[in-house]
Amino acid sequence: xxSVSLLAGAILASLVMYSLLAGAxxxxGLWDLMCRGPRQQQQRHLIEQAIGPVWEANHVWLILTIVLxxxxxxxxxxxxxxxxxxxxxxxxxxxxxxGCSFVFRSYxxxxxxxxxxxxxxxxxxxxxxxxxxxxxIGSISCDSVVIHGGISENGFLKTWLLPFPxxxxxxxxxxxxYLSACYLAADAGSAELENDFRIRALIxxxxxxxxxxxxxxxxxxxxxxIRQELSSRPAAWLIxxxxxxxxxxxxxxxxxxxxxxxxxxxxxxxxxxxxxWGIAQYPYLIRPDITIANSAAPDNVxxxxxxxxxxxxxxxxxxLMVLFTVFKRRQxxxxxxxxxx
Amino acid sequence: MNNLLAARxxxxxxxxxxxxxxxxxxxxxxxxxxxxxRWRVTKDEVYLLLAQRWAKGTTILAAxxxxxxxxxxxxxGLLWPEFMRSAGAVIGMPFSLEGFAFFLEAIFLGxxxxxxxxxxxxxxxxxxxxxxxxxxxxAMFVTLVNGWMNTPTGFVLADGKFTNIRPxxxxxxxxxxxxxxxxxxxxxxxxxFATAGIHGWLYxxxxxNRFDEIxxxxxxAxxxxxxxxxxxxxxxxxxxxxxxxxAKLASLEGQFATEVGAPLRIGGLPYPKERVTKYALEIPxxxxxxxxxxxxxxxxxxxxxxxxDWPVVRIVHLSFQxxxxxxSILCGLSLATFWLRRKRKLFSRPVVRLVVLLSPLGFVAxxxxxxxxxxxxxxxxxxxxxxxxxxxxxxxNISVTFTLMTxxxxxxxxxxxxxxxxxxxxxxxxxLIEKEETV
Numbered sequence: 049x050x051s052v053s054l055l056a057g058a059i060l061a062s063l064v065m066y067s068l069l070a071g072a073x074x075x076x077g078l079w080d081l082m083c084r085g086p087r088q089q090q091q092r093h094l095i096e097q098a099i100g101p102v103w104e105a106n107h108v109w110l111i112l113t114i115v116l117x118x119x120x121x122x123x124x125x126x127x128x129x130x131x132x133x134x135x136x137x138x139x140x141x142x143x144x145x146x147g148c149s150f151v152f153r154s155y156x157x158x159x160x161x162x163x164x165x166x167x168x169x170x171x172x173x174x175x176x177x178x179x180x181x182x183x184x185i186g187s188i189s190c191d192s193v194v195i196h197g198g199i200s201e202n203g204f205l206k207t208w209l210l211p212f213p214x215x216x217x218x219x220x221x222x223x224x225x226y227l228s229a230c231y232l233a234a235d236a237g238s239a240e241l242e243n244d245f246r247i248r249a250l251i252x253x254x255x256x257x258x259x260x261x262x263x264x265x266x267x268x269x270x271x272x273x274i275r276q277e278l279s280s281r282p283a284a285w286l287i288x289x290x291x292x293x294x295x296x297x298x299x300x301x302x303x304x305x306x307x308x309x310x311x312x313x314x315x316x317x318x319x320x321x322x323x324x325w326g327i328a329q330y331p332y333l334i335r336p337d338i339t340i341a342n343s344a345a346p347d348n349v350x351x352x353x354x355x356x357x358x359x360x361x362x363x364x365x366x367x368l369m370v371l372f373t374v375f376k377r378r379q380x381x382x383x384x385x386x387x388x389x
Numbered sequence: 390m391n392n393l394l395a396a397r398x399x400x401x402x403x404x405x406x407x408x409x410x411x412x413x414x415x416x417x418x419x420x421x422x423x424x425x426x427r428w429r430v431t432k433d434e435v436y437l438l439l440a441q442r443w444a445k446g447t448t449i450l451a452a453x454x455x456x457x458x459x460x461x462x463x464x465x466g467l468l469w470p471e472f473m474r475s476a477g478a479v480i481g482m483p484f485s486l487e488g489f490a491f492f493l494e495a496i497f498l499g500x501x502x503x504x505x506x507x508x509x510x511x512x513x514x515x516x517x518x519x520x521x522x523x524x525x526x527x528a529m530f531v532t533l534v535n536g537w538m539n540t541p542t543g544f545v546l547a548d549g550k551f552t553n554i555r556p557x558x559x560x561x562x563x564x565x566x567x568x569x570x571x572x573x574x575x576x577x578x579x580x581x582f583a584t585a586g587i588h589g590w591l592y593x594x595x596x597x598n599r600f601d602e603i604x605x606x607x608x609x610a611x612x613x614x615x616x617x618x619x620x621x622x623x624x625x626x627x628x629x630x631x632x633x634x635x636a637k638l639a640s641l642e643g644q645f646a647t648e649v650g651a652p653l654r655i656g657g658l659p660y661p662k663e664r665v666t667k668y669a670l671e672i673p674x675x676x677x678x679x680x681x682x683x684x685x686x687x688x689x690x691x692x693x694x695x696x697x698d699w700p701v702v703r704i705v706h707l708s709f710q711x712x713x714x715x716x717s718i719l720c721g722l723s724l725a726t727f728w729l730r731r732k733r734k735l736f737s738r739p740v741v742r743l744v745v746l747l748s749p750l751g752f753v754a755x756x757x758x759x760x761x762x763x764x765x766x767x768x769x770x771x772x773x774x775x776x777x778x779x780x781x782x783x784x785x786n787i788s789v790t791f792t793l794m795t796x797x798x799x800x801x802x803x804x805x806x807x808x809x810x811x812x813x814x815x816x817x818x819x820x821l822i823e824k825e826e827t828v
Binding site: 155346353364367 | 448477
């Protein structure tokens, strides 16, 4: 395997991690918007406790993805930044508002009404960001981004404001919501809270299956290239079958209230969906023009970054394990400390 | 507003905003760790309270710092796609390493802030140390990239393309090291004095108490040491600029004519059309001595450089004077407070009032210093290789995104200040401390 493909693999891996960790944080933000009923406060509290210690670390996977993309594939990054400038800018705005409003809400000491506004800003920006992230993924898969000499052939709107990328965006939102509800159900600690998020996980899970089918059908006319790969490559088949199995396991876990099983299966399912997309997209980074080979940095640069990644991973992996063992042990919800008033 | 100016304004505004939070993110963890270490040694609860209070400030500021840093990494591409396309591979190494440093910082910050009662106390302290160290490393790697834009190395230029790239040689460019040291010390200076100022103000408001005295003590030790070292670092940086970027040196000194034994100008206003700097206090041979350590050295003036390659001389000169002026005042303050502390006279009201009054100067110097670096490099985005105007995006209406980002940042700035005010100054715990201290 060449150092350039290894780097592309690392970018995909980083994207998978971002989906599994930060994706669930975004999903939790969406559920925060939909907290209803008598346990509204407990639901919000559970969400806040689940996100609080980890969201910044989870967010760094996106930074890593972006940094590796522009170091390893500068031409692809340049093209992305021109053709998809507007959705990128909106993702950015969403990231800023999500992070700030989350902290502002937690630390707000003034009127209750204002604090609720921060909650709204947090949950709306949490839902908006994955929509545009999905739109970005959809756009680079559907032959709409064509850049010549720094000029976007399809302008700045027709590269992404299209049915297919928007469908992928909605798919991303529903997948993250599903993932997050599975995690929250496993973290809930009380039977009522478990049940609240179990129902949400099932609803979001069914929605994402429907959205996945819709995008697959839409791909026939708007993203023929990637659909061709999805339906003809044996590797893609294998991943589709595994994803299907994981989905069945996750639904079974939710149904039988085995939430740990559901959490793991749902994570595997989402990871396989992202990997499957990556394999179908291969060897392209941005369809139809930009491939791994024609946009890559020189081999020695890619090899040096691979080496840096290897060294970084030695430090990073144990640190992440510490973070998650400290905060993600099943410990139930403690309502007494820092009640939200 | 034309697109280039709008893009530059947006980038500048994003940097000016981020650098405040980045500087605090580097320095506050260090002070927090010092306080926690003092608590571990003395078992004095006041140190623990202080560490926890500073940790709370860090949570709010680190979140804003993390997202505003993300904005910058995207904006490099969104506003300057041509720069990233051509240079991405060359400067990717420090950015990738910065990614890991940022990872460590975020992970251990999470453990530190939320783990007070969940992990052994030595591990908590260790997490704080990692946060302080990785913040420092992040700053270093990012500044190495800026160094490369000023003194690009580690490649061969063929037909306007970077070939034969050596990523580590690019990372270890001549400007990178001195700039990184200068930036890190600036962060400690700015955040140290600002923290001392805030606690000084509280001290004046709530009267003599050990809590604020200890806080001022730690903050002044960090800021005061850093600003004194900054003198050495500034000298190294100035000599590097003199050797590699004559146009920048000439602009920051307002040196229009090439001279043997050039004077050092204090103050003054450059008149680029008339090619003179008026109203400055001139110290004969001073610039030659400082920049080349030789009073008779030749200093290249702006007359050696085509006018189309000049930066905006007046702003660069004034920013430089502001930075040096603020730095000098803080050096004086730092020496005075070290002496007063030995004499046990630091906590008299007039002295604390002076500390409060001068405490924002560190941040003024920090912002002015970045104005010098960034504006002094213009019209180049990569010095003598790529012009800023040729790197800008083809996306129209940048002034719209500029306005939107500015409004967002203004609102965030106001709310952050308000929250800090509530948490550091008026939270219930504060009243608790006051009671404890006055009893």
